Amino acid sequence: MGWVTGHAPHPDHLASCIQCGLCLPSCPTFRLTGLETASPRGRLTAMSAAEAGYPVDERFAEIMGSCLQCRACEVVCPAFVPFGKSMEGARAEIAAQLPGTGRRLRKWVTGHLLRSRRTLRLVTALASAAQSFRLEVLAPRKIKGALIGLRRLSGRPRSVLGATHPARGEARQVAALLAGCVMDQWFGDVHLATIELLTRAGCDVVVPPAQTCCGALAAHDGWADEARDMAAANVAALDGADLVVANAAGCSAHMKEYGHWSENGADLAAKVVDATEAVAAAIDDGRLPRLERNGRRVAVQDPCHLRHVQRIIDQPREILAAAGFDVVEIDPAGQCCGAAGLYSLLEPEMSGRLGRAKAEQIRAAEAAVVSSANPGCEIQLRAHLASLGVPVRIAHPLELYWEMLTGQPADNGRKHAVR
Numbered sequence: 001m002g003w004v005t006g007h008a009p010h011p012d013h014l015a016s017c018i019q020c021g022l023c024l025p026s027c028p029t030f031r032l033t034g035l036e037t038a039s040p041r042g043r044l045t046a047m048s049a050a051e052a053g054y055p056v057d058e059r060f061a062e063i064m065g066s067c068l069q070c071r072a073c074e075v076v077c078p079a080f081v082p083f084g085k086s087m088e089g090a091r092a093e094i095a096a097q098l099p100g101t102g103r104r105l106r107k108w109v110t111g112h113l114l115r116s117r118r119t120l121r122l123v124t125a126l127a128s129a130a131q132s133f134r135l136e137v138l139a140p141r142k143i144k145g146a147l148i149g150l151r152r153l154s155g156r157p158r159s160v161l162g163a164t165h166p167a168r169g170e171a172r173q174v175a176a177l178l179a180g181c182v183m184d185q186w187f188g189d190v191h192l193a194t195i196e197l198l199t200r201a202g203c204d205v206v207v208p209p210a211q212t213c214c215g216a217l218a219a220h221d222g223w224a225d226e227a228r229d230m231a232a233a234n235v236a237a238l239d240g241a242d243l244v245v246a247n248a249a250g251c252s253a254h255m256k257e258y259g260h261w262s263e264n265g266a267d268l269a270a271k272v273v274d275a276t277e278a279v280a281a282a283i284d285d286g287r288l289p290r291l292e293r294n295g296r297r298v299a300v301q302d303p304c305h306l307r308h309v310q311r312i313i314d315q316p317r318e319i320l321a322a323a324g325f326d327v328v329e330i331d332p333a334g335q336c337c338g339a340a341g342l343y344s345l346l347e348p349e350m351s352g353r354l355g356r357a358k359a360e361q362i363r364a365a366e367a368a369v370v371s372s373a374n375p376g377c378e379i380q381l382r383a384h385l386a387s388l389g390v391p392v393r394i395a396h397p398l399e400l401y402w403e404m405l406t407g408q409p410a411d412n413g414r415k416h417a418v419r
């Protein structure tokens with residue numbers, strides 16, 4: 001039947017693949033399986049076949065579903081094939097052509113739950129209660145890892161939405177912070193560190209209340225209309241600031257592509273920075289200080305949506321070095337940890353193999369702290385380190401810098417430890 005939606009992969013994008021295979025060694029799923037159908041080239045070939053009229057069936061969905069959307073293939077592609085956009089289009093076709101209970105549930109989670117503050121508060125309260133009674137062990141296997149990997153949640157988290165925080169000293173810029181969905185309720189300390197550092201760097205920080213989830217998870221799962229609605233809401237809510245700052249790699253990467261998701265999104269997209277970029281720039285030009293070396297080692301994990309999609313590699317390391325840490329590399333290739341949004345729930349076997357490999361790299365590095373700038377990666381790493389029995393703390397690089405700057409742990413050192 002071929003494509004049926006307006007979101008399908010663009011024919012020119014598919015035709016731009018020259019089938020050279022240079023992407024294959026960089027693809028985590030090809031490396032694990034050796035299968036052409038689990039490679040970028042194989043997936044693009046399957047998309048071209050669907051474009052030519054082959055049915056979008058469950059086999060097609062399986063080939064697309066095993067992709068992590070890590071976009072490591074884009075970095076090495078000599079033809080600059082926009083693989084991520086093509087995959088989002090293919091997933092939109094699957095969502096439209098293969099409706100089923102599981103997919104409808106995912107649509108509700110990514111398209112509704114994540115933008116309903118009230119529902120998310122309820123979920124957070126339940127998860128917090130489950131943590132208090134150690135009920136994770138009773139959870140179904142598929143979600144047990146995600147529950148074990150969570151930080152200690154508050155049953156009544158404080159939202160940063162609606163707040164304004166004036167710059168310390170002369171205001172140079174207005175920065176609008178994306179509160180996000182789970183970032184606002186589960187990662188309040190990352191927001192605290194981000195706001196404190198931005199105000200010290202001369203930013204008036206605003207957190208407009210009309211904003212919503214960035215829409216990345218909906219877009220990656222094929223719910224293009226919902227992703228477009230969320231992008232439009234954020235473009236309207238965050239307009240007017242000099243900078244738009246997101247402190248989760250997946251969110252900043254997606255918002256930099258708002259030109260694709262919203263008719264008026266290009267201007268806002270041009271103002272989006274990941275928080276690591278904003279803070280590294282402030283350290284670089286002297287608005288934030290460099291601290292003396294403290295002799296402590298911090299391992300760096302590179303989220304794919306920071307390293308491959310935004311090509312942000314140096315900034316987290318510069319922030320950690322400015323905090324006085326010795327930066328420890330764990331994986332020069334920056335292979336995906338297997339978190340990948342909903343992937344750990346939908347493809348637990350492949351996700352588990354990648355998560356275990358990353359946890360082993362961290363164990364080998366013998367660092368007591370790991371820095372990660374993406375919530376999904378943090379959850380995945382904590383779950384797999386816990387299963388290895390390795391007591392490593394995982395925190396956002398901005399939290400670590402903020403703590404060293406103030407001598408005050410954002411969370412008094414409790415929430416991040418392996419539980």
Ligand code: SF4
Pocket residue numbers: 026027028029030038039040043066067068069070071072073074083
């Ligand atoms: S996005 Fe990642 S998993 Fe998917 S084809 Fe590209 S390299 Fe492979």
Ligand code: SF4
Pocket residue numbers: 016017018019020021022023024040041044073076077078079080081
């Ligand atoms: S590297 Fe690019 S052009 Fe070559 S096979 Fe992979 S996607 Fe196609």
